[in-house]
Amino acid sequence: MKHENTTKPAKFNRDFARSALKIIYSVLTKILFPEELLSALLKASGSYLSRLGKDGRRALRKLNVVQVEDVRDALRKMGRMTLRGVRDRRVAVDFHVIPQYHANKSFLSRIKPTKGTSWGLVQAAIFLLGRKRRFLDVIPVTVKNVAEGFKAVMEVIVKELEEDKLRLVMVFADKEFAVNEVIRFLLELGLDFVISAKAQMYKKYEGMLQSVDVSFGGVRYTGFLCVRHGTGAYLIILRKEDGKIIAFLVRREIxxxxxxxxxxxxxERWGIENAFRSLEEFRIR
Structure with a gap:
């Protein structure tokens, strides 16, 4: 009998379930799911599907029937419950990219080639600031070019926030968004932002950093520079004690x-790394 290689499909199923389980546990409250689904999910946690037998397959079947819009509606309801009695309605939006390797590119966007792929899952997570730092919602970004489609994406987000009487005051973003069109658009909106800078943006300044000696949160910084970027934003460069460079773009001089x-x-990004970067080991950047 001819043996069929099932390694790739099996690995895909394991990765899918592992990702889905971690996202569900990190983002959704237990009250959003029926008892039978919760039971299967709880039994499946902590191990790969290949080690779970029936429980793993049962969890995967139940996850496959979860509709995206049902999850989105549940997230919105959960976010609105969080807002009850909240006076400080300032929010931040976090744009992050997760490299993906799926054959189907329907919901993926073009990203800077990384870890063997130029496709990624782009999401915009909304967080409540102030004394109650809470997650409110996550919005999938499905435009193929996130830089070109950024304005349209922001218009949708701002509209959703206005419906709930929320005030957007800060944008965080991965380096895929460190492009002139995005930066200029955020400057026009007058929003504060922190966007991770690309290497070519700060390489020529590495030898110009001012010598400093400051410790914060157990981290010692030995170099600092704030310089005007061509877009009108400011490029911030920090050097850590081990020589590692941290560079990002902001709206004004600091x-x-x-x-x-x-x-x-x-x-920190309010736990965003733990919640959504589910297919790769988490490392503080």
Whole structure:
């Protein structure tokens, strides 16, 4: 009998379920799911499908019937429940990219080639600022070119926020969004932003950093520079004790202290890395 190689489909199923389970556990509350689905998910947690037998297959079948719009509606309802009694309605939006390797590119966007792929899943997560730092919603970004389609995406997000009487004050974004069109558009909106800079943006400035000696949160910084970027934004460059460079773009000129605080905010991103980067080991950037 001819043996058929099932390694690739099996791996795809394991990756799919592992990703789905982590996202569900990280983002959704248990009350959103029926008991039978919760039971299967709980049994499946902590191990790959290949080690689970019936429980793993049952979980995968139930995950496959979950409709995207049902999940979106559940997220919106959960976000509105969070907003009850909240006076400080300032929010931040986090644009992040997760490299993907699926054959179907229907819901993926072009990204900077990384880890063997030039396609990625782009999401915009909305967070409540102030004393209650809470996750409110996640919006999939399905335009093929995120830079060209950024304005349209932002218009949808702003409209959704206005419906809930929320005020957008900060945008965080991966380096895929560090392009002139996006930066200029955010400057026109007057929004504060922190966008990870591409290497070609800061390489020529590495030898010009001012010497500093400041420790914050257990991290020692030895270099700093704030320089005007061609778009009108400001490029911030920090050097850590080990020589690693942290560079990002912001709306206005800032001092060393504010630069370190923003770098720490970008690093934390309210748990965004843990919640959505589910197919790769999490490392603080």
């Amino acid at each position: 001092d060393l202290h504010d630069a370190i605080v923003l770098a720490e905010m970008y690093r």
